[in-house]
Amino acid sequence: MVNYKSLGLVNTREMFKRAINGGWAVPAFNFNNLEQLQAIIKATSELKSPVILQVSKGARNYANQTLLRYMAEGAVEYAKELGCNHPEIALHLDHGDSFELCKNCVDMGFSSVMIDGSSLPYDENVALTKQVVDYAHQYDVTVEGELGVLAGVEDEVASEVSHYTKPEEVIDFTTKTGVDSLAISIGTSHGAYKFKPEQCTRDPKTGRLVPPPLAFDVLDEIMQKLPGFPIVLHGSSSVPQEYVDMINQYGGKLPDAVGIPEEQLRKAANSAVCKINIDSDSRLAFTAAVRKTLAEKPAEFDPRKYCGPARDLMEEMYKHKILDVLGSDNKLAQLD
Numbered sequence: 001m002v003n004y005k006s007l008g009l010v011n012t013r014e015m016f017k018r019a020i021n022g023g024w025a026v027p028a029f030n031f032n033n034l035e036q037l038q039a040i041i042k043a044t045s046e047l048k049s050p051v052i053l054q055v056s057k058g059a060r061n062y063a064n065q066t067l068l069r070y071m072a073e074g075a076v077e078y079a080k081e082l083g084c085n086h087p088e089i090a091l092h093l094d095h096g097d098s099f100e101l102c103k104n105c106v107d108m109g110f111s112s113v114m115i116d117g118s119s120l121p122y123d124e125n126v127a128l129t130k131q132v133v134d135y136a137h138q139y140d141v142t143v144e145g146e147l148g149v150l151a152g153v154e155d156e157v158a159s160e161v162s163h164y165t166k167p168e169e170v171i172d173f174t175t176k177t178g179v180d181s182l183a184i185s186i187g188t189s190h191g192a193y194k195f196k197p198e199q200c201t202r203d204p205k206t207g208r209l210v211p212p213p214l215a216f217d218v219l220d221e222i223m224q225k226l227p228g229f230p231i232v233l234h235g236s237s238s239v240p241q242e243y244v245d246m247i248n249q250y251g252g253k254l255p256d257a258v259g260i261p262e263e264q265l266r267k268a269a270n271s272a273v274c275k276i277n278i279d280s281d282s283r284l285a286f287t288a289a290v291r292k293t294l295a296e297k298p299a300e301f302d303p304r305k306y307c308g309p310a311r312d313l314m315e316e317m318y319k320h321k322i323l324d325v326l327g328s329d330n331k332l333a334q335l336d
């Protein structure tokens with residue numbers, strides 16, 4: 001048993017309190033490899049932002065959860081080397097799907113876990129989430145639960161329909177389970193194709209798809225029921241068109257990829273939404289830079305020569321999110 005506190009990591013409780021009171025949101029960035037982690041830590045350290053490093057099921061399969069945990073421990077030291085003396089880095093299990101997995105992550109040094117029982121019948125979601133909370137809280141590990149189902153690819157299960165979170169369930173769910181934060185469904189979804197073309201209109205000037213707005217009325221109702229309670233938004237990549245264009249220009253094929261407009265994410269960050277999950281935008285930046293470099297330098301075969309530019313573009317993207325969307329810059333408890 002390793003407690004995250006001995007690794008220099010923090011749980012999400014204090015950062016969420018400050019984020020809600022201050023009207024900003026903590027970035028929750030997924031990582032699967034060294035370059036993503038380097039870019040995340042450079043961006044958050046230089047801008048003095050707290051950060052949640054997320055490890056998904058796919059990341060565990062690809063990179064091994066133990067290795068990712070050690071990388072997160074190393075990230076605390078790397079942040080200090082970069083001049084950030086008091087980094088606030090949480091290591092979070094994204095979309096945990098069983099008690100055993102959550103327990104395993106708590107036991108190996110994660111500071112926060114998500115138990116995603118959103119696809120279960122309500123009572124089973126309550127029971128499973130409570131079981132995880134009861135275990136995790138013994139070690140001061142924070143727990144995120146989920147109510148409502150996101151459309152699109154959720155946990156590798158393709159679901160056609162999106163079920164918005166029912167505001168009438170949130171008081172009962174948070175009271176019975178004791179969760180520290182609640183992921184909700186108000187129209188976001190995972191991946192680079194968040195909306196079908198028939199759900200969108202088309203901008204006559206640019207020809208780009210314009211997605212339907214998020215259900216802010218549902219968010220408002222949830223906030224009225226749970227004043228000051230930390231709310232989480234999954235599926236919050238904005239799918240920057242410059243990256244989609246770059247990918248398409250250099251041999252890729254991502255027609256009509258569309259995400260959540262950043263002004264809507266800004267509005268959410270200003271409310272009780274205090275954790276915003278971004279993964280796909282990092283994948284897009286990485287792929288765009290790799291495609292461009294390899295197309296321009298076909299003789300290049302040193303991975304550092306194309307992963308380096310990919311890392312730089314991801315860092316630029318993370319900084320933009322922190323500065324212009326989430327407002328989490330200069331929000332560490334101790335800035336020196």
Ligand SMILES: O=C(CO)COP(=O)(O)O
Nearest residue numbers: 191234235236237279280
């Ligand atoms: O919600 C996410 C991770 O849990 C990531 O969402 P995106 O696919 O929009 O980046």
Ligand SMILES: O=C[C@H](O)COP(=O)(O)O
Nearest residue numbers: 056057058059095190279
């Ligand atoms: O929840 C979705 C995340 O983007 C992680 O996806 P993944 O399991 O493919 O790593």
Ligand SMILES: [Zn+2]
Nearest residue numbers: 116118146154
């Ligand atoms: Zn889910």
Ligand SMILES: [Zn+2]
Nearest residue numbers: 190234235277
């Ligand atoms: Zn998610």
